[in-house]
Amino acid sequence: MFLNQALSLGQKLKSYLVIKVKNATVILLSLLFLICTLTSSVQVKNNHTGILSVIQNLLKTHKLAAIDSSFIKKNLADNSSAPIIALGNKLFYDSLLSKNKNISCGSCHIPKKGFSNNVNLGTGTHGTTLSRNVPHLYNLALGKTFFWDGRATTLEEQLDMVITSKDELDMNYKELVVRLQSDSIYSSLFQKNFPEEGITKKTIKKAIISYEKTLVASDSKFDKFINGDTIVFNEQEKNGFLLFTGKANCIACHKGANLTDNLFHNVGVKTTDVGRMKIDKVGMSKEFESTPYPFFSTFKAFKTPSLRNIKLTGPYFHDGSKASIKEVIKFYNKGGENTDLTGLAKEIVPLNLTEEEIDHLEAFLNTFTSNSTNY
Numbered sequence: 001m002f003l004n005q006a007l008s009l010g011q012k013l014k015s016y017l018v019i020k021v022k023n024a025t026v027i028l029l030s031l032l033f034l035i036c037t038l039t040s041s042v043q044v045k046n047n048h049t050g051i052l053s054v055i056q057n058l059l060k061t062h063k064l065a066a067i068d069s070s071f072i073k074k075n076l077a078d079n080s081s082a083p084i085i086a087l088g089n090k091l092f093y094d095s096l097l098s099k100n101k102n103i104s105c106g107s108c109h110i111p112k113k114g115f116s117n118n119v120n121l122g123t124g125t126h127g128t129t130l131s132r133n134v135p136h137l138y139n140l141a142l143g144k145t146f147f148w149d150g151r152a153t154t155l156e157e158q159l160d161m162v163i164t165s166k167d168e169l170d171m172n173y174k175e176l177v178v179r180l181q182s183d184s185i186y187s188s189l190f191q192k193n194f195p196e197e198g199i200t201k202k203t204i205k206k207a208i209i210s211y212e213k214t215l216v217a218s219d220s221k222f223d224k225f226i227n228g229d230t231i232v233f234n235e236q237e238k239n240g241f242l243l244f245t246g247k248a249n250c251i252a253c254h255k256g257a258n259l260t261d262n263l264f265h266n267v268g269v270k271t272t273d274v275g276r277m278k279i280d281k282v283g284m285s286k287e288f289e290s291t292p293y294p295f296f297s298t299f300k301a302f303k304t305p306s307l308r309n310i311k312l313t314g315p316y317f318h319d320g321s322k323a324s325i326k327e328v329i330k331f332y333n334k335g336g337e338n339t340d341l342t343g344l345a346k347e348i349v350p351l352n353l354t355e356e357e358i359d360h361l362e363a364f365l366n367t368f369t370s371n372s373t374n375y
């Protein structure tokens, strides 16, 4: 009897101890977990502040800046009203603007294709294939020159060139005014918006350019990041950002809010197009040809394109020779593709990026895609 009691007491004691030990283990493990979480959150915080200070520095040195939707209002030509923009929108997509009434601005600059056309070259009103790739039209208000070689310095000049070019619309304003006057809808729209002037070269241009300036790429993941919201980037995108601004040195030319320095460079595209040199007339003569890297030469140099919405605007380069962003990065990784190094920008050198780094850089370039739906 006594033995039985003693045994059951022993059992109770044992199970009590087991529970105790179990509890102690649970408590110990929880403590350990808490310590780990605390330290790692400190690390994350440090990492976060680290990235923030990198951004702060870059903001200063490369004028990187976010673009938000208020940008449109700020940059519209002398406060164009919504009805004028709507009129410009109508003109932009109207084939009355071309000699053979067969193409409009929107035939080459297609909104769903990033205002480019996804084939490497455009076709004009007479079926002529253009010699250069159709560029996108985002954030034109930030542009300093227009066309791949920057031969137009204002949007007004650019518009005159595209309307009258034999290879593109082959129109003249006189004929265009007559065409629009004989259209009752246009007559009344111009009457309403420009009661004193009516349909003139000036009012046609004002409407189209007002519309063009509303084509804004803003509010992307990149803009959020630049504004200090660094957690929007995953690890790949963050690393891509560090490569873009560091090892790959893309930032040397793709800088500022629009990711372009608005200058001209020869990046080593294999091409017969002399680019900006035709405009500058610098380096045209024989004496410059023998210089290996004439810094003043703009031989085969083209305007640095804005990388805003780059995911949508392929194919890439002035000749549309690269079909994907990955191909472009691989091109830079080789230090360009032209065997003739005359005029090659000094930044264009082999980058030694690994396959993984190429993927990360691509992931970062994709963060330039706009979330805004204003076009």
Ligand code: HEC
Pocket: 092, 097, 103, 104, 105, 106, 107, 108, 109, 122, 123, 124, 125, 130, 132, 133, 134, 135, 136, 137, 140, 143, 145, 146, 147, 148, 149, 158, 159, 162, 163, 167, 168, 169, 208, 212
């Ligand atoms: C046949 C195709 C085609 C049509 C039609 C066309 N464009 Fe273009 N556009 C191009 C090409 C190609 C370029 C680049 C040409 C170059 O750089 O030499 C260009 C360049 C531009 C640029 C300069 C962009 C930049 O960043 O430098 C603007 C702005 C523009 N076009 C607006 C228009 C407008 C407005 C219309 C209608 C009035 C129009 N385009 C009609 C093919 C076209």
Ligand code: HEC
Pocket: 244, 248, 249, 250, 251, 252, 253, 254, 264, 265, 266, 267, 269, 301, 302, 303, 304, 305, 306, 307, 310, 313, 315, 316, 317, 318, 319, 325, 328, 329, 332, 333, 345, 346, 347, 348, 361
């Ligand atoms: C020396 C200045 C310079 C550097 C450095 C540079 N770029 Fe460019 N980038 C340009 C110019 C100029 C073009 C247009 C070249 C042409 O069409 O011949 C261009 C074109 C591009 C295009 C095609 C855009 C389009 O609309 O067709 C992409 C994408 C691009 N660069 C990404 C990069 C990346 C990524 C890096 C870094 C690995 C980089 N660039 C480094 C100047 C530069």
